[in-house]
Amino acid sequence: MSEMGYFQIIISCIFVNNILLAKFLGNCPFLGTSRKMETAVGMAMAVVFVLVLAGAITWIIYHYFLVPFDLVYLRTIAFILVIAALVQFVELFLKKSIPVLYAGLGIFLPLITTNCAVLGACVINIDEELSFMKSLFASFGFAVGFGLALILFAGVRERITLARVPKPLQDTSIGLVTAGLIALAFFSFNGMV
Amino acid sequence: MYTALFFMLGLGFLCGAMLSIASKVFYVYEDPRIAEVEGFMAAGNCGGCGYTGCSAAAAAVVAGKAPPRVCVAADAEAAANIAAIMGVDPGTAEAILSYNTCTGGNRAADKYFYTSINSCQALATIYGGKRECEVGCLGFGDCVSACIFNALKLGPEGYPVVDDIKCVGCGACERVCPKDIMEIKTMSQRLLHLNQFDDRIAPCQQTCPAEIDIPKYISQIKKGDYEGAVNTIRERNPLLLSCGRVCPHPCEDKCRRGIEDEAVSINQMKRFVADYEMNSGRRFPIPCAPSTGKKVAVVGGGPAGLSCAYFLRRLGHDVTILDAVPMLGGMIRYGIPEYRLPKEVLAWEIQGILDLGIEHKPNLMLGRDFDVESLMKDGYDAVFLGIGAWKDFNLGVEGENLKGCYTGIDFLTNFALWQQGDGAEEQPFVGQKCVVIGGGNTAIDCVRTLVRLGSKEVSIVYRRTLKEMPANMVEIEAAEHEGIQFTFLAAPTRVIGDEEGNATRLEYLKMELGEPDASGRRRPVPIEGSESTIDIDMLITAIGQGPDVFFKDESKLLAEDLNVTRWNTIDSADPVALQSSIPYIFTGGDSATGAALVVSAIGGGRRAARSIHMYITGEEVTPPAKTLFTDNIPVSIFESVEGIEKSARTKMPELPVDERIKSFDEADLVITEEEALYESNRCLQCCLICYNKDVA
Numbered sequence: 090m091s092e093m094g095y096f097q098i099i100i101s102c103i104f105v106n107n108i109l110l111a112k113f114l115g116n117c118p119f120l121g122t123s124r125k126m127e128t129a130v131g132m133a134m135a136v137v138f139v140l141v142l143a144g145a146i147t148w149i150i151y152h153y154f155l156v157p158f159d160l161v162y163l164r165t166i167a168f169i170l171v172i173a174a175l176v177q178f179v180e181l182f183l184k185k186s187i188p189v190l191y192a193g194l195g196i197f198l199p200l201i202t203t204n205c206a207v208l209g210a211c212v213i214n215i216d217e218e219l220s221f222m223k224s225l226f227a228s229f230g231f232a233v234g235f236g237l238a239l240i241l242f243a244g245v246r247e248r249i250t251l252a253r254v255p256k257p258l259q260d261t262s263i264g265l266v267t268a269g270l271i272a273l274a275f276f277s278f279n280g281m282v
Numbered sequence: 283m284y285t286a287l288f289f290m291l292g293l294g295f296l297c298g299a300m301l302s303i304a305s306k307v308f309y310v311y312e313d314p315r316i317a318e319v320e321g322f323m324a325a326g327n328c329g330g331c332g333y334t335g336c337s338a339a340a341a342a343v344v345a346g347k348a349p350p351r352v353c354v355a356a357d358a359e360a361a362a363n364i365a366a367i368m369g370v371d372p373g374t375a376e377a378i379l380s381y382n383t384c385t386g387g388n389r390a391a392d393k394y395f396y397t398s399i400n401s402c403q404a405l406a407t408i409y410g411g412k413r414e415c416e417v418g419c420l421g422f423g424d425c426v427s428a429c430i431f432n433a434l435k436l437g438p439e440g441y442p443v444v445d446d447i448k449c450v451g452c453g454a455c456e457r458v459c460p461k462d463i464m465e466i467k468t469m470s471q472r473l474l475h476l477n478q479f480d481d482r483i484a485p486c487q488q489t490c491p492a493e494i495d496i497p498k499y500i501s502q503i504k505k506g507d508y509e510g511a512v513n514t515i516r517e518r519n520p521l522l523l524s525c526g527r528v529c530p531h532p533c534e535d536k537c538r539r540g541i542e543d544e545a546v547s548i549n550q551m552k553r554f555v556a557d558y559e560m561n562s563g564r565r566f567p568i569p570c571a572p573s574t575g576k577k578v579a580v581v582g583g584g585p586a587g588l589s590c591a592y593f594l595r596r597l598g599h600d601v602t603i604l605d606a607v608p609m610l611g612g613m614i615r616y617g618i619p620e621y622r623l624p625k626e627v628l629a630w631e632i633q634g635i636l637d638l639g640i641e642h643k644p645n646l647m648l649g650r651d652f653d654v655e656s657l658m659k660d661g662y663d664a665v666f667l668g669i670g671a672w673k674d675f676n677l678g679v680e681g682e683n684l685k686g687c688y689t690g691i692d693f694l695t696n697f698a699l700w701q702q703g704d705g706a707e708e709q710p711f712v713g714q715k716c717v718v719i720g721g722g723n724t725a726i727d728c729v730r731t732l733v734r735l736g737s738k739e740v741s742i743v744y745r746r747t748l749k750e751m752p753a754n755m756v757e758i759e760a761a762e763h764e765g766i767q768f769t770f771l772a773a774p775t776r777v778i779g780d781e782e783g784n785a786t787r788l789e790y791l792k793m794e795l796g797e798p799d800a801s802g803r804r805r806p807v808p809i810e811g812s813e814s815t816i817d818i819d820m821l822i823t824a825i826g827q828g829p830d831v832f833f834k835d836e837s838k839l840l841a842e843d844l845n846v847t848r849w850n851t852i853d854s855a856d857p858v859a860l861q862s863s864i865p866y867i868f869t870g871g872d873s874a875t876g877a878a879l880v881v882s883a884i885g886g887g888r889r890a891a892r893s894i895h896m897y898i899t900g901e902e903v904t905p906p907a908k909t910l911f912t913d914n915i916p917v918s919i920f921e922s923v924e925g926i927e928k929s930a931r932t933k934m935p936e937l938p939v940d941e942r943i944k945s946f947d948e949a950d951l952v953i954t955e956e957e958a959l960y961e962s963n964r965c966l967q968c969c970l971i972c973y974n975k976d977v978a
Contacts, residue, residue: 154289154293158285158289159285160285160286160289162286163286163289163290166290167289167290167293170290170293170294170297171293171297173297174297174298174300174301177301177304178300178301178304181301181304181305181308182304182308184308184310185307185308185309185310186308250427250428250458251401251402251403251424251427251428251458252399252401252427253399253400253427
């Protein structure tokens with residue numbers, strides 16, 4: 090990925106390596122917040138916001154602290170800590186400074202604290218040895234991909250609510266089946282970039 | 283090893299320090315109760331309450347925008363705990379409930395066969411659904427699947443039935459229904475709903491000036507749920523005992539059964555359930571919304587004023603009725619005679635309305651004892667003028683001021699005051715040969731009162747014919763049975779008196795009917811040289827009445843700003859909004875329309891209450907966009923009705939004539955329970971275009 094141009098990175102992260110449908114990370118919010126379109130959109134926005142920030146801060150932590158001190162094996166735990174702190178910080182900051190944005194994203198921010206999609210995206214950025222700018226673009230791409238999948242899925246699920254689903258398959262089960270089908274569809278992006 | 287340990291410690295310390303600094307720097311004061319309230323919520327962030335998550339809902343509770351029971355997933359105990367934190371009664375805010383507004387269901391015919399997926403939304407995309415009825419329920423139950431609280435089920439008739447206990451008013455059903463049949467509403471919203479062109483309502487309900495849900499209360503009677511029927515009527519009409527007795531039931535004129543058969547006797551069923559409540563020994567509870575602290579003055583305690591006060595009180599406002607006479611009721615107390623509406627019954631009914639917490643200030647007349655400025659000074663937020671129509675029109679002929687000549691309302695009022703007084707005063711004069719001029723209900727009330735007072739000869743002189751008489755047909759028939767003479771096509775021209783100034787003879791011209799006039803009735807034309815006379819010793823003119831607006835000249839504000847029409851009614855730009863030319867003054871009933879029916883005044887009072895509610899809660903006062911008002915929905919009015927098997931209408935029980943003309947005992951009696959059940963089964967349970975056929 091590190092040889093790709095910025096545009097290819099974004100396309101690759103949104104479609105080919107979609108964090109939800111290709112990497113299957115972040116399934117919890119994928120099923121949890123996709124019941125209503127409203128919440129799905131809110132969640133998508135919050136993820137874009139947090140993931141770009143997290144991508145930046147984890148890159149700095151990794152390249153300026155972990156690598157020089159030869160502590161690369163602490164990557165996962167360090168990232169978790171940093172992301173959690175970051176999200177809490179952002180929440181506090183928004184509440185005071187941009188209440189409008191807080192009112193929109195407020196309740197989704199705590200949900201992202203422990204979102205594996207965010208951690209996963211950051212880890213992938215590091216593994217792919219992307220430069221700082223490129224990892225920003227990749228983070229943004231992953232976040233948009235997350236949002237796209239989530240909104241698509243919310244649209245489908247809103248319709249599923251009205252369908253006659255057999256009892257054992259209702260709600261989460263039919264959700265997972267549907268997610269699988271959408272993931273299959275996203276497979277066709279393979280090899281595009 | 284140590285590096286790693288120190289690194290993690292350092293990183294943790296850094297993050298902690300940063301967050302603690304941030305929490306100081308970015309500190310926003312938050313009511314500590316929000317956290318406490320949130321603690322009692324189910325913490326599922328389910329969004330069922332309509333807020334984005336539990337903390338938003340908790341904030342809304344603390345801000346007073348949501349009731350303590352907002353959390354749909356928490357139990358009653360949690361609601362009580364939240365209420366305790368807030369220091370309020372858990373039930374104070376009005377509960378929102380879901381209502382199904384279509385009762386057609388499967389009986390509506392289909393336009394085409396539909397075999398695709400079982401979803402209303404899918405079906406609605408094909409020509410708006412398969413039913414003939416454009417606005418009816420599609421019956422696949424999208425709302426049922428959307429309800430996460432199991433409060434909805436598809437009933438046997440093919441439309442959803444709401445379980446009020448399980449419903450939390452989340453609105454999922456309303457959002458999902460493609461036909462807008464499911465509505466979530468508070469009681470206040472329900473009380474204020476006016477009939478609209480896109481409502482699913484039967485012709486009777488469209489026609490009723492008070493807009494009572496007639497098919498619903500009849501179906502409740504059918505099930506034996508008399509309390510439910512009373513409550514249904516009370517959503518639109520607080521004077522059911524009175525209306526059950528005196529209403530000329532315009533609804534029955536539009537009854538679908540009436541097209542092929544005799545109309546359902548709707549009003550007798552209303553009277554049956556109303557009497558049932560009165561005789562049950564208890565008053566059925568009437569819920570009111572939490573107090574809003576707004577004050578409204580209702581001037582005039584007649585049907586319009588009582589109705590307006592009743593609805594405003596139920597919406598949570600503080601209401602004071604100011605009335606010019608000692609007791610409430612207005613024209614239904616002092617105009618309608620005892621034998622049609624016993625005053626004991628009226629008093630019971632009015633007490634029930636006052637018991638809601640309405641203050642009554644008697645013997646205060648607008649323009650004499652107070653004016654609108656003094657009301658506003660006393661802190662009232664709005665004023666309702668329901669002053670009625672108490673001023674008789676004059677005949678305008680020579681000699682009408684001779685001794686023995688009276689006007690209708692004057693006569694009835696004076697007599698009623700005497701009859702309801704302590705008996706200290708002398709009985710008003712009653713003649714032996716009495717003539718009443720006019721063809722309306724006031725004229726009939728006068729003659730029937732005179733008969734009971736022992737007048738030997740009582741007759742009505744009317745310038746048109748029986749067919750054109752505006753009085754209720756039952757009243758005219760009852761008067762005939764009681765021995766009243768009718769002289770039709772006679773226009774009084776002169777009252778002739780003797781030397782002492784007593785009226786002795788009435789001269790009139792005979793008439794014939796000519797071309798129809800503006801009212802659609804054929805205009806009477808005098809026949810030249812046909813003067814005749816009748817001997818009289820008492821003459822009562824009851825040719826109509828209008829509001830007395832003398833108070834207007836007593837106040838500078840009203841004289842300048844309050845517009846009245848040329849019929850002396852208070853001018854409201856819109857007959858539905860009923861707001862006068864002074865924004866905080868509203869009107870309704872006879873003072874807005876001129877002399878009309880009791881039930882119209884009740885409807886007017888409710889419409890005015892709606893406008894007053896909008897005015898004092900800061901909304902713009904406008905009628906709903908698609909108000910039906912006095913119109914009918916064209917598709918609902920049929921030329922002929924299929925599937926009707928004729929069945930006799932329940933006769934109204936009456937006192938025998940020779941018995942009733944001797945006293946003022948109530949002449950019309952109530953039907954029995956069996957008769958009410960029989961009559962309720964004659965109802966076709968119509969909705970907009972569908973109905974239950976007698977023969978399948």
